[in-house]
Amino acid sequence: MHTPQEAGGHGAGHDAHHHGVVVPAPPGFVPHVVAHHFDTAEAEFSADKLAMWLFLATEVLLFGGLFAAYFYYHGVYPETFKVGGHQLNWRLGALNTLILLFSSYTMAMGVRAAQLSQKALMQKMLGITVLCGLGFLVVKYFEYAAKVSHGLVPARWFSDHDHVMAGVENGHLFFNFYWTMTAIHGLHVLIGMLLILWVMKGGAKGRFYGGYYLPVDLVGLYWHLVDLIWIFLFPLLYLVP
Amino acid sequence: MTTYVPVAETEARQEPGAPHYLNVTHGFRSWALTLDHKRIGLMYLIGTVASFLIGGLLALLIRVHLWKPEGAIFDPELYNQVFTLHGVFMVFFFIIPAIPAALGNFVLPMMLGAKDVALPRLNLASFYLWLCGLVLATIAIIFGGVDTGWTFYTPYSIQTPTAVIWMGLGIFMVGFSSIFTGLNFVVTTHKLRAPGLTWFRMPLFIWAVYSTSLLQILATPVLGITLLLLVFERVYGIGIFDPKMGGDPVLFQHFFWFYSHPAVYIMILPAMGVISEVISVHCRKPVFGYRMVAFSSLAIAVISFLVWGHHMFTSGQSEWAMMAFSFLTFFVGIPSAIKEFNWVATVWQGSVALTTPMLYALVFLIIFAIGGLTGIFLATLSVNIHLHMTYYVVAHFHYVMMGSTAIAFFAGVHHWWPKMFGVMYSEAWAKLSCLLIFVGFNLTFLPQFIMGSQGQIRRYATYLERWTPYHQASTVGAVILGVGFAIMVAYLLHSLLGVRKARRNEWGGVTLEWDSPSPPPLENFERPPVVTREVYDYSVLNPKS
Ligand SMILES: [Cu+2]
Numbered sequence: 001m002h003t004p005q006e007a008g009g010h011g012a013g014h015d016a017h018h019h020g021v022v023v024p025a026p027p028g029f030v031p032h033v034v035a036h037h038f039d040t041a042e043a044e045f046s047a048d049k050l051a052m053w054l055f056l057a058t059e060v061l062l063f064g065g066l067f068a069a070y071f072y073y074h075g076v077y078p079e080t081f082k083v084g085g086h087q088l089n090w091r092l093g094a095l096n097t098l099i100l101l102f103s104s105y106t107m108a109m110g111v112r113a114a115q116l117s118q119k120a121l122m123q124k125m126l127g128i129t130v131l132c133g134l135g136f137l138v139v140k141y142f143e144y145a146a147k148v149s150h151g152l153v154p155a156r157w158f159s160d161h162d163h164v165m166a167g168v169e170n171g172h173l174f175f176n177f178y179w180t181m182t183a184i185h186g187l188h189v190l191i192g193m194l195l196i197l198w199v200m201k202g203g204a205k206g207r208f209y210g211g212y213y214l215p216v217d218l219v220g221l222y223w224h225l226v227d228l229i230w231i232f233l234f235p236l237l238y239l240v241p
Numbered sequence: 242m243t244t245y246v247p248v249a250e251t252e253a254r255q256e257p258g259a260p261h262y263l264n265v266t267h268g269f270r271s272w273a274l275t276l277d278h279k280r281i282g283l284m285y286l287i288g289t290v291a292s293f294l295i296g297g298l299l300a301l302l303i304r305v306h307l308w309k310p311e312g313a314i315f316d317p318e319l320y321n322q323v324f325t326l327h328g329v330f331m332v333f334f335f336i337i338p339a340i341p342a343a344l345g346n347f348v349l350p351m352m353l354g355a356k357d358v359a360l361p362r363l364n365l366a367s368f369y370l371w372l373c374g375l376v377l378a379t380i381a382i383i384f385g386g387v388d389t390g391w392t393f394y395t396p397y398s399i400q401t402p403t404a405v406i407w408m409g410l411g412i413f414m415v416g417f418s419s420i421f422t423g424l425n426f427v428v429t430t431h432k433l434r435a436p437g438l439t440w441f442r443m444p445l446f447i448w449a450v451y452s453t454s455l456l457q458i459l460a461t462p463v464l465g466i467t468l469l470l471l472v473f474e475r476v477y478g479i480g481i482f483d484p485k486m487g488g489d490p491v492l493f494q495h496f497f498w499f500y501s502h503p504a505v506y507i508m509i510l511p512a513m514g515v516i517s518e519v520i521s522v523h524c525r526k527p528v529f530g531y532r533m534v535a536f537s538s539l540a541i542a543v544i545s546f547l548v549w550g551h552h553m554f555t556s557g558q559s560e561w562a563m564m565a566f567s568f569l570t571f572f573v574g575i576p577s578a579i580k581e582f583n584w585v586a587t588v589w590q591g592s593v594a595l596t597t598p599m600l601y602a603l604v605f606l607i608i609f610a611i612g613g614l615t616g617i618f619l620a621t622l623s624v625n626i627h628l629h630m631t632y633y634v635v636a637h638f639h640y641v642m643m644g645s646t647a648i649a650f651f652a653g654v655h656h657w658w659p660k661m662f663g664v665m666y667s668e669a670w671a672k673l674s675c676l677l678i679f680v681g682f683n684l685t686f687l688p689q690f691i692m693g694s695q696g697q698i699r700r701y702a703t704y705l706e707r708w709t710p711y712h713q714a715s716t717v718g719a720v721i722l723g724v725g726f727a728i729m730v731a732y733l734l735h736s737l738l739g740v741r742k743a744r745r746n747e748w749g750g751v752t753l754e755w756d757s758p759s760p761p762p763l764e765n766f767e768r769p770p771v772v773t774r775e776v777y778d779y780s781v782l783n784p785k786s
Pocket of ligand 1: 549551552
């Protein structure tokens with residue numbers, strides 16, 4: 001047990017006092033110092049992990065609002081959503097689903113490597129995960145470009161000059177959902193990639209090892225959620241019943 | 242580690258001149274980049290009180306304007322903006338963050354016996370998100386204001402030329418600030434309780450803030466996506482809420498109230514927590530029915546998710562839905578009533594010290610009873626149809642939000658002021674100000690109940706001749722209220738000069754924060770506290786000799 005901090009004599013920033021517990025690291029790694037207000041590394045780990053789960057709950061609820069609106073309008077305009085769904089390229093959607101599923105696997109392998117203090121393997125797995133994210137966005141770009149060329153763009157600019165949605169009511173609504181939901185999801189993919197790159201930067205410095213791999217774990221959880229949301233988006237948008 | 246023994250009067254363990262969180266470091270950066278929950282709480286306190294003063298000033302302007310039936314100051318367009326800004330500032334920038342983020346940040350980790358919240362960096366980030374939201378709201382005011390009311394109902398909020406986008410994004414940010422604060426408190430409560438501090442030894446303030454935090458986490462994201470969709474509606478016409486595009490404006494109301502009904506409990510639950518603490522300490526008694534009060538907080542949090550439709554009894558819902566919402570709204574009155582009765586039972590035969598915090602708590606008990614009961618009337622379907630959109634709703638809302646939450650906030654500010662700053666304010670001036678606020682508040686809003694029940698519609702810049710006496714009484718009340726608050730600001734600022742130093746345990750409380758010097762040192766306690774007693778066990782206090 002460490003002794004309580006003597007008041008005074010240090011800066012206000014928490015970084016200024018180094019009296020936290022040090023987690024021993026294998027050679028070649030930088031030992032982690034537990035934040036000063038936690039007594040043990042386990043306490044810190046479980047607190048941060050709980051925080052991440054709660055944050056993921058807020059993400060689910062945020063998308064939940066979108067999904068609720070989607071289901072409501074799917075009920076009001078079933079034909080619109082059916083015809084709209086047929087305009088999307090389900091093969092590209094399926095390809096992206098596979099890419100993300102694979103990336104979830106590599107992410108999990110990356111976390112595993114961090115737990116085993118296998119630095120090179122971790123960096124490799126995280127790198128593949130980022131590339132998968134990039135691949136997903138590239139495919140998305142081609143899909144978007146195809147929609148733009150048909151004038152199937154968000155409402156204000158919706159022209160549908162090939163009249164693919166001419167037979168149904170409020171054809172723009174389906175594409176508003178498509179663009180809004182996939183764009184918000186795409187933004188999450190991008191944020192996830194940046195987070196993984198940030199973790200890789202720390203990984204290169206040897207910050208993550210068996211005794212401390214919290215950031216890898218947390219970013220991994222985030223990445224799995226981003227995948228999971230796509231698993232719901234894909235059938236709802238591309239395979240509308 | 243030592244066993245925690247609260248000290249009633251003595252300053253023996255407090256070395257004079259030992260550095261505390263206020264003077265341990267100096268300079269702008271030491272505050273702007275601080276990770277100390279107490280400093281962050283203090284910055285929130287300044288920010289929320291400033292928002293309250295802005296919102297209050299706008300309220301005064303509204304009341305002065307309504308002195309005359311034809312309106313004394315504004316043209317109707319400007320009037321719409323003024324009451325919208327009043328609502329937005331009070332709801333999103335004052336009431337929602339005031340108790341959790343300002344008082345909670347300061348008190349919660351100390352009550353738990355922790356050195357800080359679980360995620361100090363996130364805590365600071367929440368504050369800056371709140372500040373960014375405020376900046377965006379200010380930009381919105383500069384670029385034409387907002388005139389939709391604080392509820393942003395579509396389709397008007399899609400059509401109005403005012404700066405809805407900026408304001409929407411501002412509130413989106415404030416919402417995430419609120420989410421992160423809640424998240425932080427839940428994790429802190431789970432993971433950083435002192436040894437021996439079991440769930441049923443936690444002070445009721447923690448229970449209340451914990452329940453609030455759950456609401457913040459689970460409800461606010463829906464507000465976030467709703468406002469985002471409203472922004473999209475204005476930027477590119479997403480059409481979801483726009484009937485011209487095949488959308489449904491009532492869906493917006495569902496989304497909005499799915500957040501905003503729980504949000505009124507985000508506002509009132511922590512206030513109830515403050516009242517539990519204040520009444521217990523100043524009556525020197527454990528809170529009557531501790532477990533019931535604790536569980537009623539959770540019950541309120543759960544039920545409040547199921548009642549949002551009671552805001553939409555005239556918006557077009559099915560009759561069955563309306564009956565369900567009406568019933569569930571009655572139902573949520575039960576846990577609130579449990580609290581009210583238990584507080585009264587706590588005061589009963591307590592050794593009541595009529596200090597300023599206690600006076601505010603008593604004011605709360607009276608006003609919350611009125612505010613709560615009038616809510617039951619509004620939950621009744623047939624009565625609601627008559628009272629919808631009248632001043633009755635305005636009065637009910639202000640009895641609960643201003644008269645209860647804001648009053649509880651000030652009870653808390655007065656209760657923990659000696660702990661926060663190590664100084665005491667003038668009790669004489671404080672009691673005068675409390676009296677003025679009590680009188681002014683009731684004079685402002687009682688007439689609104691009456692004219693509302695007689696059909697005076699809210700949110701109009703002008704009114705019929707026959708309502709003049711009610712409106713003028715209300716305006717006089719608002720001025721008295723304003724004077725009360727001006728006095729409060731004056732004596733609180735004056736107290737900071739340090740004429741009267743506060744004691745370590747100014748009121749004789751037994752929760753952990755009173756086992757720390759006033760003001761507390763950087764990491765809160767001289768030694769890590771261990772809890773060995775039940776909560777609110779006043780038997781350990783040395784009686785005043
Ligand atoms: Cu409500």
